[in-house]
Amino acid sequence: MSRKNQTLGEFIIENQTSFKYTSGELSRLINSIRLAAKVVNHEVNKAGLVDILGAFGDTNIQGEDQQKLDVYANEKFIQTLTNRNIVCGIASEEEDHFITINSQDENNQNKYIVLIDPLDGSSNIDVNVSVGTIFSVYRRVTPLGTPVILEDFLQKGNQQVAAGYIIYGTSTMLVYTTGVGVNGFTLNPAIGAFYLSHPNMKFPEDGNIYSVNEGNYVHFPQGVKDYIKYCQMEEGNRPYTSRYIGSLVSDFHRNMIKGGIYIYPNTSKNPTGKLRLLYECNPMAFIAEQANGKASDGFTRILDIQPTELHQRVPFFCGSENMVGEAEEFMQKATI
Numbered sequence: 001m002s003r004k005n006q007t008l009g010e011f012i013i014e015n016q017t018s019f020k021y022t023s024g025e026l027s028r029l030i031n032s033i034r035l036a037a038k039v040v041n042h043e044v045n046k047a048g049l050v051d052i053l054g055a056f057g058d059t060n061i062q063g064e065d066q067q068k069l070d071v072y073a074n075e076k077f078i079q080t081l082t083n084r085n086i087v088c089g090i091a092s093e094e095e096d097h098f099i100t101i102n103s104q105d106e107n108n109q110n111k112y113i114v115l116i117d118p119l120d121g122s123s124n125i126d127v128n129v130s131v132g133t134i135f136s137v138y139r140r141v142t143p144l145g146t147p148v149i150l151e152d153f154l155q156k157g158n159q160q161v162a163a164g165y166i167i168y169g170t171s172t173m174l175v176y177t178t179g180v181g182v183n184g185f186t187l188n189p190a191i192g193a194f195y196l197s198h199p200n201m202k203f204p205e206d207g208n209i210y211s212v213n214e215g216n217y218v219h220f221p222q223g224v225k226d227y228i229k230y231c232q233m234e235e236g237n238r239p240y241t242s243r244y245i246g247s248l249v250s251d252f253h254r255n256m257i258k259g260g261i262y263i264y265p266n267t268s269k270n271p272t273g274k275l276r277l278l279y280e281c282n283p284m285a286f287i288a289e290q291a292n293g294k295a296s297d298g299f300t301r302i303l304d305i306q307p308t309e310l311h312q313r314v315p316f317f318c319g320s321e322n323m324v325g326e327a328e329e330f331m332q333k334a335t336i
């Protein structure tokens, strides 16, 4: 159930019973992500003032060390999830190893683990272009009250309980799914509340936007080169238009609203692609599928890939169902 003008807090409470596992723990988890998002948003919005307040890495006027925003975001999300004692483990793009929480406490009955990319597309910050946070939630597979192990994190994407992203853009939005559709909430900065602005988001089945870093064209596999040429041909509703922000969350968000495909393929420079399976591709793939879209590595469904490493990379094709399907056909044909 959802209605416009509902706040995220109200939505979480009203929809708690539609979660698969209803102990209230997942609601508290989403609530703490909401809180950290607001704190990080505040800091991201000040990024343009670095020349006035001091550059990152410098000491600010209060004598405090300025931090890089991705490091700051990482700390805030980890702190919030740890302080509220909500999860038993966290893995982050910013950390080499996963973090165990209250591992010695056998009374720790927390069952969720979180994987997070605290600030994705961070090369865009200095130039005032949108960035995002991506998160993914699983139930642990090892027994409650024991320290988490790598196996808890290396689960297939189809086991996700929740996933979402925060986009720090012209407006700040939190978009998430718990496996019953996708809902988007926009922050009203005047009062610090997220309001349901985009209920039940869906990818159009088809679209005319392709998002890929064409600067890498010569390094792309033949199937992707052929697909791009197809996008550029004058037939049907083609040529398509090209839009590439270089910030996965923003490119994905636009494509979900307007219809389009995002591609980050393997290249001769990055033979397994650039994006990370566990905290970039899996959460976005879960959201995409919940919004009638599709996500693949060019051949296989992203959510069915068995992870083998925490920071594993995969090629990523994601967006409107028909467009991803067509791109896959080009990939297949090129291997024959």
Ligand code: AHM
Pocket (backbone or CB within 6 Å): 093, 117, 119, 120, 121, 122, 123, 213, 246, 247, 248, 249, 274
């Ligand atoms: P990051 O995790 O280092 O920020 O990299 C991920 C980002 C994505 O948001 C974006 O789509 C992609 O890298 C852009 O890469 P490129 O500059 O190679 O096109």
Ligand code: MG
Pocket (backbone or CB within 6 Å): 093, 117, 119, 120, 121, 280
């Ligand atoms: Mg990233």
